[in-house]
Amino acid sequence: MDTKKEVLSILDEVLSLGGNTAQFDVDTPLLGALPDLDSMAVVGVINMLEERFGFIVEDDEIDGSTFETVGSVIAFVNGKLA
Amino acid sequence: MTLPRPRREAFYLPGPLLGGRFCLLTRAPDPIGTLIFVHPFAEEMNKSRRMVALAAETFASQGWSTLQIDLTGCGDSGGEFGEASWRAWIQDCHDAWIWATANLPGRLVLWGMRTGALLLADLLRSTGIAAPLLLWQPVGNGRQHLTQFLRLKAAAEMMADTDAKSAMDAARSSLKAGESVQVAGYALPPAVANGLETASLGLPDAYPAPVVALEVGSEGREDVTPALRILVDRWQSAGIQVRAESVGGVAFWQTLEIETSSALIDASVRALETFS
Numbered sequence: 001m002d003t004k005k006e007v008l009s010i011l012d013e014v015l016s017l018g019g020n021t022a023q024f025d026v027d028t029p030l031l032g033a034l035p036d037l038d039s040m041a042v043v044g045v046i047n048m049l050e051e052r053f054g055f056i057v058e059d060d061e062i063d064g065s066t067f068e069t070v071g072s073v074i075a076f077v078n079g080k081l082a
Numbered sequence: 083m084t085l086p087r088p089r090r091e092a093f094y095l096p097g098p099l100l101g102g103r104f105c106l107l108t109r110a111p112d113p114i115g116t117l118i119f120v121h122p123f124a125e126e127m128n129k130s131r132r133m134v135a136l137a138a139e140t141f142a143s144q145g146w147s148t149l150q151i152d153l154t155g156c157g158d159s160g161g162e163f164g165e166a167s168w169r170a171w172i173q174d175c176h177d178a179w180i181w182a183t184a185n186l187p188g189r190l191v192l193w194g195m196r197t198g199a200l201l202l203a204d205l206l207r208s209t210g211i212a213a214p215l216l217l218w219q220p221v222g223n224g225r226q227h228l229t230q231f232l233r234l235k236a237a238a239e240m241m242a243d244t245d246a247k248s249a250m251d252a253a254r255s256s257l258k259a260g261e262s263v264q265v266a267g268y269a270l271p272p273a274v275a276n277g278l279e280t281a282s283l284g285l286p287d288a289y290p291a292p293v294v295a296l297e298v299g300s301e302g303r304e305d306v307t308p309a310l311r312i313l314v315d316r317w318q319s320a321g322i323q324v325r326a327e328s329v330g331g332v333a334f335w336q337t338l339e340i341e342t343s344s345a346l347i348d349a350s351v352r353a354l355e356t357f358s
Contacts, residue, residue, distance in 0.1 A: 009300060012300075013333075043233055047230045050229075050230065051307065053307075053309055054226075054312060056225060056229055
């Protein structure tokens with residue numbers, strides 16, 4: 001399973017980025033850098049991570065730092081899948 | 083040559099609550115069989131209405147009738163959402179099956195969308211019924227879906243400066259105390275929440291009928307989501323004849339505007355061909 005590819009496709013879909021995530025790398029900043037990534041969008045991303053990867057995110061597992069960069073989201077997903 | 087328009091019949095299947103269960107039968111002329119459709123949860127049901135109507139019309143042109151049943155307390159059925167229970171919903175599905183078996187010619191196919199797939203899995207495990215299964219964007223885990231539904235409330239309250247975690251905690255403890263919780267205009271009763279929370283998309287080992295699971299994703303996506311792939315692999319190793327496919331389209335059960343995916347209907351027609 002390609003976690004990075006899946007995470008980028010989720011970000012692309014939730015934020016309607018039209019394929020721009022193809023240029024994203026693990027260091028690409030998210031929260032604060034993408035204007036459309038507000039709290040509702042974050043909920044959308046969390047829901048989609050859950051459905052696509054098949055885990056459940058508990059309320060105390062995530063905070064702002066989870067969505068700091070592409071890499072931090074990937075690390076979170078890999079942690080959940082481990 | 084123009085195909086004859088499918089005939090639509092609406093009726094109420096009597097049930098324990100006043101008004102009964104609303105059913106809509108889209109009849110194919112000289113049908114091969116009938117699909118029994120079980121709808122998604124809460125707002126997702128409304129968002130998917132148009133898509134399901136379009137699919138039922140197309141299926142009718144291919145020789146398949148569709149029986150849609152509104153679950154107790156949903157859509158045009160009797161009762162309020164707050165009076166429903168997961169158990170009553172499984173009974174609704176069972177009653178639809180019994181009615182279709184007695185009244186409709188040809189074979190029956192079970193068609194479940196989102197949490198409708200979970201209800202069907204519970205029905206199949208509890209009754210031993212076996213029929214070809216068509217699943218649209220199935221929810222794999224009921225607890226996950228409940229969490230997401232409650233998160234709608236948390237997100238709404240987050241906007242009003244309550245923190246999300248305490249909003250979620252409050253909702254869960256109300257349910258535990260046997261009280262309904264208001265989420266996005268729905269009074270969610272504990273009898274629905276508890277059933278949903280423990281539901282999972284498991285099929286009996288060696289389930290004797292074919293299963294097709296379809297997901298909507300971005301155009302050109304090669305495989306279904308990792309979560310569905312794991313499930314399908316598990317079914318295959320349990321001796322179940324299952325196929326999963328990702329087709330292009332948007333998440334029409336969630337989008338703000340009413341959307342449709344013709345690719346999903348096309349893929350469903352191909353699935354029906356393998357069921358006949």
